[in-house]
Amino acid sequence: MSVGAPRGLASSGQKPISEILHPLCAAEEPLSPGPDVTVNVDGDKEAVLTNGTPVETSSPASASSLFNRLQLDDDLEVDGRDPYISTETQDLFVTVDDPKKHVSTMETYITYRVSTKTTRIEFDLPEYCVRRRYQDFDWLRIKLEDSQPTHLIPPLPEKFVMKGVVDRFSEEFVETRMKALDKFLKRVADHPVLSFNPHLNTFLSAKDLNKRQGLALLTKVGESVKHVAGGYKLRARPAEFCAMGEYLDTFTQKLGTIDRIAQRILKEQSEYLTEQREYGSVYSSWAGSEEELHRPLEGVATTVSECCCAMDDLSENMSQDFLPVLREYVLYVESMKTVLRKRDQSQAEYEGRLEAAILRRQEDKMPMPVEVEKCQDKVECFNADLKADWERWQSNKRQDFKQLLTGMADKNINYYEKCQAAWESLITLLQDKQTEDKRSETN
Amino acid sequence: MAEDGEEELVATDDDSEKQGRLNHAIVDQGCTLLRRMEICVAEAEKRNGKNAVNMQEMFTVYLIETRPMDAVAEGRNLSPDSLWRRYSEFELLRSYLVVTYPYIVVPPLPEKRAEFVWHKLSADNMDPDFVERRRVGLENFLLRVACHPVLSNDKILYHFLTEERGWKEVVYETGFQAKAESRLKALSATFRVRNTDKRFVDMKHYSDELQSHTSQLLRARARVADRLYGVYKVHGNYGRVFSEWSAIEREMGDGLQSAGHHMDAFAASIDDILEEEEHYADQLKEYLFYAEALRAVCRKHELTQFELEMASQDLISKKQQREELATGIVRTFSFKGMTNKLFGQEAPEQREARLKLLEEMIAEGEETVKEKTVECEEHVERAWVDMQRFEEQKDKDLREALINYAVMQISMCKKGIQVWGNAKDCFLKM
Numbered sequence: 001m002s003v004g005a006p007r008g009l010a011s012s013g014q015k016p017i018s019e020i021l022h023p024l025c026a027a028e029e030p031l032s033p034g035p036d037v038t039v040n041v042d043g044d045k046e047a048v049l050t051n052g053t054p055v056e057t058s059s060p061a062s063a064s065s066l067f068n069r070l071q072l073d074d075d076l077e078v079d080g081r082d083p084y085i086s087t088e089t090q091d092l093f094v095t096v097d098d099p100k101k102h103v104s105t106m107e108t109y110i111t112y113r114v115s116t117k118t119t120r121i122e123f124d125l126p127e128y129c130v131r132r133r134y135q136d137f138d139w140l141r142i143k144l145e146d147s148q149p150t151h152l153i154p155p156l157p158e159k160f161v162m163k164g165v166v167d168r169f170s171e172e173f174v175e176t177r178m179k180a181l182d183k184f185l186k187r188v189a190d191h192p193v194l195s196f197n198p199h200l201n202t203f204l205s206a207k208d209l210n211k212r213q214g215l216a217l218l219t220k221v222g223e224s225v226k227h228v229a230g231g232y233k234l235r236a237r238p239a240e241f242c243a244m245g246e247y248l249d250t251f252t253q254k255l256g257t258i259d260r261i262a263q264r265i266l267k268e269q270s271e272y273l274t275e276q277r278e279y280g281s282v283y284s285s286w287a288g289s290e291e292e293l294h295r296p297l298e299g300v301a302t303t304v305s306e307c308c309c310a311m312d313d314l315s316e317n318m319s320q321d322f323l324p325v326l327r328e329y330v331l332y333v334e335s336m337k338t339v340l341r342k343r344d345q346s347q348a349e350y351e352g353r354l355e356a357a358i359l360r361r362q363e364d365k366m367p368m369p370v371e372v373e374k375c376q377d378k379v380e381c382f383n384a385d386l387k388a389d390w391e392r393w394q395s396n397k398r399q400d401f402k403q404l405l406t407g408m409a410d411k412n413i414n415y416y417e418k419c420q421a422a423w424e425s426l427i428t429l430l431q432d433k434q435t436e437d438k439r440s441e442t443n
Numbered sequence: 444m445a446e447d448g449e450e451e452l453v454a455t456d457d458d459s460e461k462q463g464r465l466n467h468a469i470v471d472q473g474c475t476l477l478r479r480m481e482i483c484v485a486e487a488e489k490r491n492g493k494n495a496v497n498m499q500e501m502f503t504v505y506l507i508e509t510r511p512m513d514a515v516a517e518g519r520n521l522s523p524d525s526l527w528r529r530y531s532e533f534e535l536l537r538s539y540l541v542v543t544y545p546y547i548v549v550p551p552l553p554e555k556r557a558e559f560v561w562h563k564l565s566a567d568n569m570d571p572d573f574v575e576r577r578r579v580g581l582e583n584f585l586l587r588v589a590c591h592p593v594l595s596n597d598k599i600l601y602h603f604l605t606e607e608r609g610w611k612e613v614v615y616e617t618g619f620q621a622k623a624e625s626r627l628k629a630l631s632a633t634f635r636v637r638n639t640d641k642r643f644v645d646m647k648h649y650s651d652e653l654q655s656h657t658s659q660l661l662r663a664r665a666r667v668a669d670r671l672y673g674v675y676k677v678h679g680n681y682g683r684v685f686s687e688w689s690a691i692e693r694e695m696g697d698g699l700q701s702a703g704h705h706m707d708a709f710a711a712s713i714d715d716i717l718e719e720e721e722h723y724a725d726q727l728k729e730y731l732f733y734a735e736a737l738r739a740v741c742r743k744h745e746l747t748q749f750e751l752e753m754a755s756q757d758l759i760s761k762k763q764q765r766e767e768l769a770t771g772i773v774r775t776f777s778f779k780g781m782t783n784k785l786f787g788q789e790a791p792e793q794r795e796a797r798l799k800l801l802e803e804m805i806a807e808g809e810e811t812v813k814e815k816t817v818e819c820e821e822h823v824e825r826a827w828v829d830m831q832r833f834e835e836q837k838d839k840d841l842r843e844a845l846i847n848y849a850v851m852q853i854s855m856c857k858k859g860i861q862v863w864g865n866a867k868d869c870f871l872k873m
Contacts, residue, residue: 247691250688250691251688251691254684254687254688254691257680257684258681258684258688261677261678261680261681261684264677264680265674265677265678268670268673268674268677269674271670271673272667272670272671272673272674275663275666275667275669275670276667276670278663278666279660279663279664279666279667282656282659282660282663283660285656285659286656286657286659286660289649289652289653289656290838292834292838292842293838293841293842296841296842296845297845300845300848300849303849398694398695398873401695401873402695402698402870402871402873405702405866405870405873406867406870406871409863409864409866409867409870410867412859412863413859413860413863413864413867415859416856416857416859416860416863417856417860419852419856420852420853420856420857420860423849423852423853423856424849424853426849427846427849427850427853430842430845430846430849431846
């Protein structure tokens with residue numbers, strides 16, 4: 001088992017990378033007349049950014065082409081302060097929408113429309129439109145994880161296999177899941193490596209997914225997970241990866257706290273709403289026993305109920321837009337931790353083999369076996385991929401939370417603005433009546 | 444001294460100078476005592492003293508300041524006359540007024556103990572916020588009384604405002620307590636009275652409604668306040684977690700940290716908001732208690748009406764007895780009739796004497812009926828006037844209270860927009 005897994009990793013880890021490198025390099029180097037003619041508008045932007053660092057691009061003397069690419073990536077991020085999304089060549093656009101319910105004798109399930117627009121030559125057509133269900137997304141993710149073990153694979157929304165716990169066919173659930181699937185696919189499509197994975201291509205374009213392989217993979221993934229759980233003692237894990245692990249732990253903790261606070265706020269708001277509604281109705285019933293004050297009191301009742309509606313909107317927004325993003329990040333962190341563990345595993349593998357080889361060499365004066373070198377390559381490759389993905393993830397996270405929290409502020413501002421408008425119109429109503437009275441008095 | 448005051452009252456009755464400092468809503472109604480005198484409850488002070496059973500106790504005294512209006516108008520900066528009164532003295536003043544002017548909807552005092560509180564609000568009588576709100580309430584009470592067309596001319600009130608010593612004795616000398624006890628009968632009168640004025644029946648019904656609506660509203664408001672407090676305070680947790688989170692972030696750190704401060708500010712802002720809202724609650728409470736005062740006037744009507752009906756019934760039965768005695772025909776079955784039948788007629792002298800006694804009682808009864816009729820009519824007439832006045836005042840006050848409430852809500856919204864706007868700026872910097 002311990003032999004099988006690394007071999008599988010090595011073959012799947014190296015092959016796609018070497019394949020994938022070419023189109024990406026072509027896309028990021030506007031000077032070379034790449035086969036991809038469509039890199040025009042975004043390519044220009046790229047040219048400006050890469051112009052500043054031509055040395056790295058043209059002199060990859062010592063490092064492998066993989067490192068060269070990563071170097072370029074890093075520089076891009078340093079150069080362009082903006083998050084990577086805007087600086088990167090976007091030539092693959094995917095959307096998940098239009099959920100549909102399918103009822104058959106065997107099962108009931110939801111499919112989502114997956115639309116693709118692309119200029120990449122890997123695709124035969126510029127546009128695709130297929131319908132996929134959650135299982136298919138799951139298949140894709142497993143495929144990606146398996147074929148790209150050194151990369152961070154974005155998370156899918158939770159499965160909720162337990163029936164009855166969640167109403168899987170409720171509009172709200174389907175909507176939230178759809179958004180999460182859309183996010184997942186967009187993250188994959190934006191990734192410089194993952195987006196060239198042939199499985200993604202298949203997922204986006206094939207009429208029918210042949211998932212037989214997927215089932216076989218499931219068992220394999222299970223094994224590797226067990227493998228990881230066994231745990232290795234590393235000689236020395238590089239400090240940066242230790243820091244990543246620590247960061248992730250703290251970050252998960254904070255996410256959990258924010259999630260709890262947000263839920264608590266929702267609870268308080270819903271209780272507030274109940275009381276506020278009752279409060280409004282008291283004004284309304286009081287209005288019934290007053291003559292002069294009838295209209296003012298009715299007015300207050302109306303205003304209070306308008307504020308209730310605004311609060312309802314706010315709560316709904318928060319539970320539908322805010323909480324899912326937090327949840328996604330909890331899963332995202334889990335994915336990141338998995339990759340970190342795999343890296344540790346691969347380092348341990350290398351260290352183990354190296355130790356054995358050194359022992360043998362002392363005895364037999366044999367040259368360093370090729371396997372060990374391969375292992376070392378793999379670890380280095382892993383480290384490089386992980387670092388790149390980490391930076392990408394960090395920048396993603398910053399962007400996402402900026403958006404999320406700004407959105408939260410906006411929604412709250414919107415709530416208060418609605419309430420303010422309601423109360424202001426009430427004041428005009430109350431004062432109008434007063435001037436009316438004064439007029440009738442003077443008449 | 445009180446005499447002097449009375450003279451002054453009459454002398455300057457047609458004074459129409461502009462009022463100075465008084466910013467209170469009631470003032471512009473243009474009423475008697477307030478035109479001649481500036482009244483305020485300037486401060487409250489805790490004191491230690493001995494109560495009736497010689498036990499050490501803490502109580503609060505309130506400083507009443509008065510200043511003659513003409514002096515204020517002339518710009519002479521007289522130092523105001525001031526004296527200290529306890530809440531119980533205010534209570535005594537009010538019960539005196541209620542008994543003496545049964546046809547007036549006497550302004551209520553602020554609550555003795557904090558009611559309709561939400562959890563954050565202290566129910567402690569010595570709580571500074573409570574004492575302050577009570578001070579405002581007591582001042583409001585004095586101003587309302589002092590601008591009332593009838594109550595403001597009361598000597599005892601004047602004495603209360605101007606003479607610290609001997610006031611209680613003067614009040615007790617009026618013997619109002621003896622009259623007060625008769626009010627207890629009012630309750631049973633409600634169920635037995637036959638002909639009440641329809642207007643008073645309606646008004647009593649209205650007072651019940653006013654009371655139930657205001658108390659429901661106050662209860663609902665307290666619950667809303669509780670929840671709102673929760674919503675705001677839970678946001679404060681964001682403040683902490685943002686600041687903790689910022690420690691592990693590089694680019695995002697500063698933005699998060701300062702956004703956290705704004706969340707703290709948001710959570711803290713609710714204290715002032717609800718404190719201010721308590722003023723609105725106090726205004727509602729005043730009308731909750733007014734409902735009781737209104738009902739008291741209606742009850743008094745029932746009582747006088749009941750007494751009138753009793754007196755006239757008594758008179759009728761006396762007249763009947765006289766007729767029976769005079770004609771010797773017993774119309775109704777009675778014990779006396781039976782004894783007469785059984786033991787024979789009484790002597791003519793005895794009959795004469797009884798007839799005479801009856802005549803006297805009838806004359807007395809007629810007098811009582813007359814008196815009661817006058818009392819009842821007078822009460823109806825005066826009470827109706829004051830109820831009309833009360834209605835007007837209530838409509839005006841409550842409308843203003845609602846406007847103020849709306850203004851308060853708007854300022855709360857503005858605060859919210861501002862704080863979230865600040866937080867948003869920080870988030871954008873992340």
